[in-house]
Amino acid sequence: MNLSRLPDPPPDSRIDSRGKPPRVVLDTSVVVTALMFGGGPAARLREAWQSGHCRPMVCKATMLDLGANLAHPHLGLLPQEQRQLLGDYLPYTLKVRVAQADADAAPDGATAAMAFVRLSMAGQAHALVTGDATLLALGSKLHCPVLALNHFIDQLDRMAITPLPRRSRF
Numbered sequence: 782m783n784l785s786r787l788p789d790p791p792p793d794s795r796i797d798s799r800g801k802p803p804r805v806v807l808d809t810s811v812v813v814t815a816l817m818f819g820g821g822p823a824a825r826l827r828e829a830w831q832s833g834h835c836r837p838m839v840c841k842a843t844m845l846d847l848g849a850n851l852a853h854p855h856l857g858l859l860p861q862e863q864r865q866l867l868g869d870y871l872p873y874t875l876k877v878r879v880a881q882a883d884a885d886a887a888p889d890g891a892t893a894a895m896a897f898v899r900l901s902m903a904g905q906a907h908a909l910v911t912g913d914a915t916l917l918a919l920g921s922k923l924h925c926p927v928l929a930l931n932h933f934i935d936q937l938d939r940m941a942i943t944p945l946p947r948r949s950r951f
Contacts, residue, residue: 833944
C-alpha cells in the first residue's frame with residue numbers, strides 16, 4: 782500500500798468517539814499489513830487494537846475475506862501461521878451481524894468494498910480505514926469518515942481515549 786499517493790482526508794473527516802475507543806472497520810489490506818509487515822503506522826495500528834485504543838469490527842464476509850487473503854499462495858503462510866495471525870487480530874474485534882454482507886460468500890472486488898461499507902453502517906463505525914482508492918474517493922459521502930491508515934493513526938494519536946480493559950479469554 783503506497784501511502785504517499787493517497788489523497789488527504791476531507792476537512793470534516795474527524796473522528797468523534799467522545800473519549801471512548803473508536804469503532805473502526807479496517808479493510809483486509811490494512812489488517813494484513815499490520816499483521817505481517819508491521820512498521821510505522823501499521824505497527825501503531827496493531828498496538829492500538831491490542832491496547833484497547835480502537836475497536837476493529839468484523840462480520841462474516843470480512844472474516845472470510847481476511848482468511849482467504851492470508852491463505853493466498855503469494856504470502857506463503859502455513860495453516861498454523863495463518864491461525865496465529867488470525868489469533869493476533871480476531872480476539873480484539875467486535876463481531877457485527879450484517880445480513881447482506883453475511884449473505885455474500887467470500888467477497889471479491891467491488892463486492893468486498895461493499896462488505897466493508899455495509900459493516901461500517903451496521904456497526905455504526907466511527908471510521909473506515911482503507912488503502913482502496915475507490916473507498917477513499919467516497920471521502921465524507923458515507924456516514925463515517927473514510928481514511929487512509931496514516932491519517933487514521935494521526936487522528937488516533939491526537940485523541941484522548943480511555944482504553945477498554947482487555948477481557949479475559951477464560
